[in-house]
Amino acid sequence: MAFSERVSRLKSSLIREILAAAQRPEVMSFAGGLPAEVMLPKVQWQDMPLSMGQYGMSEGEPSLREALAAEARKLGVPCEASQVLVVSGSQQTLDLAAKLYIDKGTQILLEAPTYLAALQIFQLFGADCLTVPLEADGPDLAQMRARLEQHRPAFVYLIPTFQNPSAVRYSEAKREAVAALLDEFGVTLIEDEPYRELTFDGGSATPIVSRLKKASWIYTGTVSKTLLPGLRVGYLIASPDLFPHLLRLKQSADLHTNRVGQWQAMQWIGSDQFQQHLGELRSFYRLRRDAFQVALQTHFADLADWQVPQGGLFFWLSLKQPLDTRTLLKSALEQDVTFMPGEPFFSEPERNHGHLRLNFSHIDPARLDEGLKRLATVIRQAQAAQAA
Amino acid sequence: MAFSERVSRLKSSLIREILAAAQRPEVMSFAGGLPAEVMLPKVQWQDMPLSMGQYGMSEGEPSLREALAAEARKLGVPCEASQVLVVSGSQQTLDLAAKLYIDKGTQILLEAPTYLAALQIFQLFGADCLTVPLEADGPDLAQMRARLEQHRPAFVYLIPTFQNPSAVRYSEAKREAVAALLDEFGVTLIEDEPYRELTFDGGSATPIVSRLKKASWIYTGTVSKTLLPGLRVGYLIASPDLFPHLLRLKQSADLHTNRVGQWQAMQWIGSDQFQQHLGELRSFYRLRRDAFQVALQTHFADLADWQVPQGGLFFWLSLKQPLDTRTLLKSALEQDVTFMPGEPFFSEPERNHGHLRLNFSHIDPARLDEGLKRLATVIRQAQAAQAA
Numbered sequence: 168m169a170f171s172e173r174v175s176r177l178k179s180s181l182i183r184e185i186l187a188a189a190q191r192p193e194v195m196s197f198a199g200g201l202p203a204e205v206m207l208p209k210v211q212w213q214d215m216p217l218s219m220g221q222y223g224m225s226e227g228e229p230s231l232r233e234a235l236a237a238e239a240r241k242l243g244v245p246c247e248a249s250q251v252l253v254v255s256g257s258q259q260t261l262d263l264a265a266k267l268y269i270d271k272g273t274q275i276l277l278e279a280p281t282y283l284a285a286l287q288i289f290q291l292f293g294a295d296c297l298t299v300p301l302e303a304d305g306p307d308l309a310q311m312r313a314r315l316e317q318h319r320p321a322f323v324y325l326i327p328t329f330q331n332p333s334a335v336r337y338s339e340a341k342r343e344a345v346a347a348l349l350d351e352f353g354v355t356l357i358e359d360e361p362y363r364e365l366t367f368d369g370g371s372a373t374p375i376v377s378r379l380k381k382a383s384w385i386y387t388g389t390v391s392k393t394l395l396p397g398l399r400v401g402y403l404i405a406s407p408d409l410f411p412h413l414l415r416l417k418q419s420a421d422l423h424t425n426r427v428g429q430w431q432a433m434q435w436i437g438s439d440q441f442q443q444h445l446g447e448l449r450s451f452y453r454l455r456r457d458a459f460q461v462a463l464q465t466h467f468a469d470l471a472d473w474q475v476p477q478g479g480l481f482f483w484l485s486l487k488q489p490l491d492t493r494t495l496l497k498s499a500l501e502q503d504v505t506f507m508p509g510e511p512f513f514s515e516p517e518r519n520h521g522h523l524r525l526n527f528s529h530i531d532p533a534r535l536d537e538g539l540k541r542l543a544t545v546i547r548q549a550q551a552a553q554a555a
Numbered sequence: 556m557a558f559s560e561r562v563s564r565l566k567s568s569l570i571r572e573i574l575a576a577a578q579r580p581e582v583m584s585f586a587g588g589l590p591a592e593v594m595l596p597k598v599q600w601q602d603m604p605l606s607m608g609q610y611g612m613s614e615g616e617p618s619l620r621e622a623l624a625a626e627a628r629k630l631g632v633p634c635e636a637s638q639v640l641v642v643s644g645s646q647q648t649l650d651l652a653a654k655l656y657i658d659k660g661t662q663i664l665l666e667a668p669t670y671l672a673a674l675q676i677f678q679l680f681g682a683d684c685l686t687v688p689l690e691a692d693g694p695d696l697a698q699m700r701a702r703l704e705q706h707r708p709a710f711v712y713l714i715p716t717f718q719n720p721s722a723v724r725y726s727e728a729k730r731e732a733v734a735a736l737l738d739e740f741g742v743t744l745i746e747d748e749p750y751r752e753l754t755f756d757g758g759s760a761t762p763i764v765s766r767l768k769k770a771s772w773i774y775t776g777t778v779s780k781t782l783l784p785g786l787r788v789g790y791l792i793a794s795p796d797l798f799p800h801l802l803r804l805k806q807s808a809d810l811h812t813n814r815v816g817q818w819q820a821m822q823w824i825g826s827d828q829f830q831q832h833l834g835e836l837r838s839f840y841r842l843r844r845d846a847f848q849v850a851l852q853t854h855f856a857d858l859a860d861w862q863v864p865q866g867g868l869f870f871w872l873s874l875k876q877p878l879d880t881r882t883l884l885k886s887a888l889e890q891d892v893t894f895m896p897g898e899p900f901f902s903e904p905e906r907n908h909g910h911l912r913l914n915f916s917h918i919d920p921a922r923l924d925e926g927l928k929r930l931a932t933v934i935r936q937a938q939a940a941q942a943a
Contacts, residue, residue, distance in 0.1 A: 170656060173654060213600065267562060397610065418672075422646050425643070426787075427819070
């Protein structure tokens with residue numbers, strides 16, 4: 168069997184296998200990033216024209232591109248509809264970016280920790296992953312400068328707003344500083360913002376791409392966290408030098424994004440109805456975040472440290488006594504609990520033991536306390552066994 | 556700007572640019588492979604459960620996988636639902652196969668001519684494309700054996716039923732012989748069948764993958780030609796040794812195929828309603844094929860040779876006086892006519908001048924005669940200029 172060299176780097180996806188395990192209804196899952204079912208909006212389809220069934224343009228539906236560009240301009244991103252590419256979920260942006268930039272051994276710069284599905288596809292294409300540690304308000308700037316001075320990464324991949332998994336939101340000062348660094352070294356920025364709208368303190372911050380003066384950039388978002396993930400509708404907005412390449416890569420990947428989902432997204436983006444839905448979503452998730460914090464304080468106060476997330480879908484816990492949290496998964500599943508180990512969010516998992524990513528949006532509130540109690544017990548038992 | 560080495564092989568897509576030009580309503584297009592708008596079925600959405608809006612499984616919807624496996628077994632393909640992967644249009648199968656097999660310089664074996672979007676993505680990943688010429692009943696078997704003896708291609712990519720662009724349907728004898736050759740040399744088969752259901756003479760033929768005894772295989776199809784291309788729902792069925800890799804590659808590409816389109820496809824696949832629709836589609840396209848043949852005989856009898864297609868969506872013309880048909884595009888567009896030049900369907904375009912692919916499914920019948928007349932005039936003028 169002669170597969171490509173790339174396939175030797177194709178890892179089994181922990182996300183996929185845990186989500187598969189979490190399909191059992193009795194499992195209390197803190198693992199995925201699933202929206203709460205009760206908050207999926209009741210969408211209408213009867214007005215969709217039959218023409219949405221025909222082949223469409225690789226760029227995406229013109230009116231959706233216009234609406235997405237208008238929303239991005241409101242955030243301060245200087246762009247036209249001609250720079251918007253509708254993609255099959257923002258995961259596809261990562262696939263297109265990997266194709267555009269990564270040969271075997273290409274250096275790229277990532278946050279540590281970073282989104283594990285991004286890490287997987289960049290590594291699949293053979294990237295050499297440099298990292299910069301995250302602090303509470305964004306990356307360590309001295310280390311970022313050092314990486315840029317010593318290397319010439321093809322791009323920097325950042326999730327500045329409610330980062331997955333750490334929930335970190337970059338400060339204004341760090342956003343400015345990062346933009347200045349990227350301009351200074353002429354390094355492309357890929358800015359991934361699935362969680363921007365899910366803010367609980369009303370705070371906001373202008374995207375980093377809108378602060379760049381020279382560097383090339385790709386900004387990517389999705390309707391998966393705010394509308395319906397099953398539509399598989401995301402988008403990227405790129406600086407004009409990158410757009411034509413990304414468009415051709417999109418066409419060769421799947422011709423175009425499904426038009427049915429695009430049509431539904433068009434009914435919402437930029438509408439008052441969507442603003443109202445987002446407000447309800449923020450209130451709902453804020454309550455879930457608050458309840459989760461209470462339960463965490465009950466069961467994890469002596470076990471772990473964490474920041475209360477001001478947005479997004481996750482708590483990021485750091486165990487006071489670190490251990491490889493991947494080893495906890497089996498015992499947790501035996502207790503009908505699952506979670507996301509922290510190690511796969513690092514390019515060097517063996518050097519970063521002891522973190523857990525816990526999703527607070529999807530768990531049934533009636534089972535939250537029991538779920539966290541069982542998880543804490545699993546950790547205590549493992550630590551006791553380790554100490555013995 | 557440091558792009559990947561791959562990007563140097565990223566060609567501008569002729570398909571995309573011609574389709575863009577053909578958007579003008581006054582253009583008579585013989586270029587694309589678009590279904591006729593009047594034959595897009597009127598689909599219903601009101602019964603779709605809200606849960607289709609949630610994230611789904613990377614494999615695809617279980618009931619759709621079951622239905623696709625059942626249909627494939629009716630064709631003689633020995634498979635279970637566990638071997639079915641729902642993809643974002645069968646174009647994505649080509650992307651996943653390229654990732655699975657192709658490093659720079661990897662040899663693969665293709666028909667000459669072959670589907671140009673397949674050629675593009677295989678070349679993007681760096682494939683060294685070996686070819687075997689097509690005859691009226693399938694590939695030249697002696698040349699196919701010679702290629703397999705002299706090389707060890709990672710896979711063979713074939714479109715045995717109403718091939719795009721040539722409309723060739725392999726005979727039973729050649730299907731058997733090709734399967735035997737692939738088993739003998741242990742080479743993986745990728746069998747692409749978007750047009751199988753669009754048969755005009757009632758003829759059928761068992762897929763080649765179902766005749767294999769040892770070789771690995773990927774069989775791929777789509778609802779784009781029979782239901783609605785805008786859904787972007789295709790599928791692949793793979794031998795069990797390949798499936799786990801393809802599944803992981805699918806997940807890293809876009810997590811899963813949109814569930815809205817999958818739900819709609821589920822309402823049709825295997826239903827009596829779908830059989831009735833397919834019957835209507837075949838009758839409709841047969842009439843268009845017949846009318847096209849009459850108009851071609853009027854305007855092209857002295858210019859080109861062709862076979863009457865027994866299925867699919869295309870006539871494949873070979874000019875009696877070959878010239879580079881790409882050079883005709885500009886003059887044709889000035890006459891508000893467009894078509895697909897034959898050269899991009901060959902890995903060596905400069906050695907294969909003088910073919911045109913003409914789509915007969917999408918043109919308004921009232922404009923068919925005028926369109927072919929204008930195209931014939933453009934060719935005559937170019938040939939006269941060449942002779943002068």
